[in-house]
Amino acid sequence: MVTPLADTWVTPNHLTTLRLIVGLACAWAFAQGGYVMANLGAVLLVLSNFIDHTDGELARISGKTSRLGHFYDLASDAFVTVLLFGGIGLGVAAVTPGQYAVPLPLTASALGWIAGIAVALIFFLRMRIEARVGKAGTAQARFGGFETEDVLYLMPLVTLLGGTRGFLIAAAIGAPLFALLVIVDYVRAMRRPLPLENYETRETRPPVAAPASPAVPAAFVADAEIERTLDAIDVEAVRREYKSQDAFVYLEKFLPQTITQSLIAAARAVTPNVNRNYLPGHKQGGSVSRHTLDEHAPFVAELYRSPALMRFLERLAGERLLPSPQDDPHAYALYYYTRPGDHIGWHYDTSYYKGRRYTLLLGVVDESSCLLEYRLHTRNPGVPQVDGAVAYPPGALVFFDGDKLHHRITPLGDNEERISLTFEYVTDPRMGAGQRFISNMKDAVAYFGFRQVFRQILGRTKR
Incomplete structure (x- = not known):
């Protein structure tokens, strides 16, 4: 999809900026409250997440990578995530009397910020775990195939069914609980000794041949x-x-x-x-x-x-x-x-x-x-x-x-x-x-x- 952009002036940072703008619009729409604005926010959320994956694809096929771009991408993800849930909380609070907004001793807006910060923390810790022990360190069993980020693609269905308030409550409870599990994984990963190659310099490390692929017969x-x-x-x-x-x-x-x-x-x-x-x-x-x-x-x-x-x-x-x-x-x-x-x-x-x-x-x-x-x-x-x-x-x-x-x-x-x-x-x-x-x-x-x-x-x- 982004292949035509590989040889143009467009960089991954441009796509990250576009994702950030759409993400901010999504949070704003949710914060207005009401059925129509919630559905608009859900559509913008899916669009924002879709754009979020195009910047990395463009970086891969064009070679336009940079440490600044990587940080910008991660920072945008965290910022949009926190504002998304904060906006959902503000929207629920805007249309529902405070004492009926949520059956919990916290305001709806507070629940939104709690969920957003918890999800951002999950993303950050899993990134740190992966940086230390590799992708296998962040592999987890999914409940019904869902990961924290994946569930957001169902948001249009949630808003169409008028379930924004219930989603907020579930996120405010589930995200912190899941964050606790990730914190435990993070502590374990940080205590785990680094692989030997992480301590060796390029000069002292002996050449290692790439593992041979399993020998398989040709198709014919x-x-x-x-x-x-x-x-x-x-x-x-x-x-x-x-x-x-x-x-x-x-x-x-x-x-x-x-x-x-x-x-x-x-x-x-x-x-x-x-x-x-x-x-x-x-x-x-x-x-x-x-x-x-x-x-x-x-x-x-x-x-x-x-x-x-x-x-x-x-x-x-x-x-x-x-x-x-x-x-x-x-x-x-x-x-x-x-x-x-x-x-x-x-x-x-x-x-x-x-x-x-x-x-x-x-x-x-x-x-x-x-x-x-x-x-x-x-x-x-x-x-x-x-x-x-x-x-x-x-x-x-x-x-x-x-x-x-x-x-x-x-x-x-x-x-x-x-x-x-x-x-x-x-x-x-x-x-x-x-x-x-x-x-x-x-x-x-x-x-x-x-x-x-x-x-x-x-x-x-x-x-």
Whole structure:
């Protein structure tokens, strides 16, 4: 989006200034109070946050970076954040009598300033933690995929529903509590010894070779191996079993050992990028989206597009299959069950596309007691339901129509680990705007977090 600006007089600081102006207008709109101004403020907030990520992208592609620009960007973020919540507090106080504004022994305006300062403190401390121990030091499990900053993108929905007052109260309580947790993380990080390389000078540090990428077969080699595997399979018998089980089939041994080992190496390589989620009563675990895999484990994408694999799946499905669109983070993804209790409850892999969506599960790591439990024929009136369960080990395959199979993964036990790979194929890649919004929100909340799902739209590279 900012590529045309790379060779112009426009600098990242210009975009930071624009973000600051829009952010100030947002805070002013909220401070006026009332339904209309709150909605205007929410729109300006989304626009301000969007612009906030363009300055870093321009700095990256143009090389126009500076220490002053970095400080200006961070200072603007903190300033706008404090004024945003302060403005929300002033707006609530302006339209509601003081004694009814909030059910707490503080004024609404005070709650706004408390929330704003707490959020700014969170940003500052996490920046300091990252500077000392790296990005892994700030990685946290998200409640439903939300981070502190991400929740602000839902502000238009909050204001449309007239929930500004409730949002203020929640922010004034939640932000300080979360800030306390970050303070604890900060203290721990500051007590942690710095990595050895931070103490070495460039002259005394011995040359270290870059770690070798996991050795993976080339795409055409993997495709040839799958062809050889299929030669040993009675594909017609598998197809009949798939149809008799209402579009579901399980093969315990499918992937060649070399491909399985490459997938294991890929899964280990992207472990630092795992996004953990917790949805009470439904889901707990980690995941890595196709966007991260494209960047750090391209072999997964090569396997996803294997002509031999897709021809096999098309024979089972009985129709032409297409890769999911490039902006679908769920197209191929790794799912990590690494903590006791990690699981996912009963669900369908509902298709939001105009056509059908088929799911392919491949076992990668399975040192667990987890089972894929399933129910067949749940949407076939007059056909008895059939229950089953499988534990698919490394190299195993499960293929099904996402709208037909009711399934879940049982909870992980102590000292266990399970990693699986999911491929999603569609018959029609078109999707309505409403369905796209629902699909993106589901993926952001339940799986990958807002940064992964909306990264191509928001360009969230910071200076």
